Amino acid sequence: MWRADRCVRASSRQQYLYWIARFRRYCNALGLDETDELTRDGIRRFQVWYAHSRGITTANLALASSSLRSLHRVYEIVGTPLPPWGAVERRPSPVTAVLRDYAVHLGQHRGNPEITVRKKLCHVGKLLEHLSRSGKSWRQLSLPDIDAFLIECARRFARSTTADIASTVRSFARFLLASGRIRADLADAVISPVQPRFERPRRALPWEDVQRLLRAVDTSTARGLRDHALLSMMSTYGLGAGEVIGLQLQHIDWNAGTLQMFRPKTGVSFLLPLLPPVAKVLARYLRHGRPAHTPTRHVFVQMKVPFGALVASSAVRHILIKHAALAGIQAPYLGSHVLRHSNAARQLDIGTKARVLSDLLGHRDPESVSAYVRIATQSLREVSLPVPR
Template sequence: MTNIDERLPVRPGHMEAGELAEPIVAYAAHLSGLGYTALTIKGYTDSARHLGAWLALSGLTISALDEHALERFARHKCRCGGNRSSDRLSSKYVRRVHRFTYYLGDCGIIPKVAPAALVVDPSVARFGEWLRRHRGLSERTIARHVRMVSRLLPALGVDPDAYDASRVRAVILDEGTRCSAAYVKTMAMALRGYLRFLATRGECRPGLDHAVPPTPDWRLSALPRYLLPEDVTRLIEGCDLSLSHGIRDRAILLLLSRLGLRAHDIWAMEINHVDWAAGTVRVRGKRRREVRLPLPQEAGDALLAYLEDARPLVDERRIFLRSAAPYVPFASSNVVSTIVRSALRRAGISDAPSQGAHLLRHSAATAMLRAGATLDAIGAVLRHQSPDTTAHYAKVDLATLCLIAQPWPGDA
């Protein structure tokens, strides 16, 4: 086949979108509906028009637009026309073209390119479904457990009836030579769950979960990582309320620091979760347990200011959205931790004991304790399942600990 670069030594004066002309017009309207500016839309449609011109010059039709064709487009030395100053395409430019093809797939103009499916053993797939139906775990946690068990399965073997304590122990000890202690601890937890699942189905001998060796980790041995109240105030006051994302970030920081919410709680919060008349907010925590928490006045005012003045006017149930187009919910709860890190940097707090959203959860707990709240009350707000977890915060109440501390043996 003749190379397009050889057939077209002279660059045409302009690009013709060819078969993609009408889809590009609809694509521009779609981007406008998502809130993109005219300049950004032009950049996206220009790259889509380039794809159409390349297809026509290559003698290809829309039906030939697949991953192989897109790879060829990304590598081609451009002679497609127009006033492009470079013959090569940047990675950003190619990503824009890929986004246009995703739009074509959503519209049914071209077949969608399905991502490669993860090959999972049937028993592990049933384990994932068991976690979903009977354990109430989130999809993210289920996917992690399935992935980790799948990694261990070649060493364990496909016949659960042949599992014994020595094999189970050897598998984890072997992983410990290659992975961090934190990763092995999570992997051991997934394996224990898998062995319990198999035992309930009679596929392996019961009690093998006890053969999984513990990972050295002294639970709750360190002091809680928290900020002092004055640092939390600096964090919140550092938000620029002249910007829409500053109003949004202030509401998020107040919810985290006043109610001790998790990053996932913020990410999943929907408009109908807030009961303005009762002054409460509904939160779905771990294991899908829902509770209603009182909404502090300051946090409620900040949330209302975001909803009325800064939140994009889009039909979306989630409360917190991106501040730039497309106006959609955060991709994951990790974005909430990114907001906290940015706030720490703005406030000039360089010695924070941690950088994520959980820092403000710990700060809320310690602030409640110092204000005189009981551990039971703190556990109720933080939604702890075990009182031992809440007792962790008693370590920061040094004044009370001094009253009950016993003298060291041998001291005069």
């Protein structure tokens, strides 16, 4: 089962069986029910017992946990009643009332998605830490404090990051004023670094490299089928990481031949045609790659127990970097958006109108597509310009 479910190697299976035997010996010795102890807390108790009996630390027993988590999955698949593995870990809510209210303000009144709310709370947390070093809180916030904080940020972060933090500080100051927490209007006086539009072209791969990347994925494994389907969708439609990892099974209409996608940044849903090449790789992944009995309806899941959804763009970036290295692609930057940028450049190369491309990419500002003109090098080479005399 482990071979079919997780493509586990023979050496790993031997390790699993070793720890399962040790765990069963432990349960028999203490008169415990094996299935009752197959929880996160139960495994921790086993690790402590085993470490104490061997005179080692539990830090060396990570493989025991993954082995017994796999045993838990075996029992789930065969239908054995089991206690839940562990409580769902939730993100901690902001610890102070002002941050909780600010989070509500961003989500409910400003319409910011959760990922943006978390980012802004992180920025404000840095500001509050800066104030606390001077024995102050947001109640004593002043322009000199903000200036000193942003100067400190400028020394530590890139200009674009500092500008983003300054935007959050401006937003937080407006919130404090609107909620009656401060009396001075500080927002308009917040100075941030100037970030020229399109100062740096979007990073993109030549289309030949995109095709080479897809060919380099080993589709003989479940993980390879997942990666190939994910990267194919991103390169074909120009999807961002958040859009592709948000896709769920009910969003695929096989009869109508459509995909219902959701843009987490703007909160907009949109339909895409389910193109035959994409339908083929998706169907192959869903039939032969995606593990059965997953706890989520997300299409793209982690290839380790408990097979939860991919939840961050960093997972997509790691997938991309891995297969780019296998394909021998040397690029100065391989972020999760590089295939989106590559698709945009390709669309311009084949003659797609800028306005149409802007709609396809979901830009609020049609002029945003101007950034991609600087990477559509093939089209620019074919433009004939008069030679000045």
